[in-house]
Amino acid sequence: MRRRRKATETTMQSFLPAVAEQLFKDIKxxxxxxxxxxxxxxxxxxxxxxxxxxxxxxLVDQRSVTCLTSPSGRKAFQVVGGSGRLYTCFLSCHYCPCPAFAYTVLCRNQGLLCKHILAVYLCQAMAVTQQESVSDQQMTALLSRTEAP
Structure with missing residues (x-):
């Protein structure tokens, strides 16, 4: 019985990202x-x-999401959180430096995304993401966390 439950849980987990992806398409x-x-x-x-x-x-209503792009084609998203703190999120690896992401998504595996990454997906689906161009040097500094653009 235990094996069957584990197989079912694994199947459900593998469908959830597809469900989320379809949901974003429907919203768009x-x-x-x-x-x-x-x-x-x-x-x-x-x-x-x-x-x-x-x-x-x-966060979407507050227009808190900005897409930063560099001439080399790299992208990062900055989200101003509810407290005013700026979070740099990366969709390519589904990462946000916020404590909720670390605890809920990474440690406890109780959610797919934090509110910041979800806001990025929603802003993209709704085409309300603010856009900002940065130099490759600024993007490199941002990615290495040495300086904000």
Whole structure:
């Protein structure tokens, strides 16, 4: 019985990212058409991502997400958190330096994303991400955490 449960849990975990990906596609499609997210997708967002969904939507409303791009094509996202602290997130590896990401996602494996990374995905789906160009040197400094652009 124990093996069967473990196999089922593994299967469910492997589907969750696909569900999240489809949810972002659905949000993009409906937002492009109606410039709002319908209630059924908001409920799905809350179901998939839990309490951080509402917090992420608040960050989206506040236009807290900026995409930094360099001439070499590197990208990083900066999110101003609810406390005013700036977090640099990387979608390529699903990483955020916030304590919630470290504890909830990495240590306890209780969520896919923190509110900051979720806000980045939502801003991209809704095409409301602020854009900023930085030099390759600024991006290198940002990536090495030696200086903010």
């Amino acid at each position: 499609k409906t937002y492009d058409e109606a410039v709002q997210i319908p209630d059924d997708l908001l409920v799905a967002l809350k179901f998939v991502f839990g309490s951080c969904a509402l917090q992420a939507l608040d």
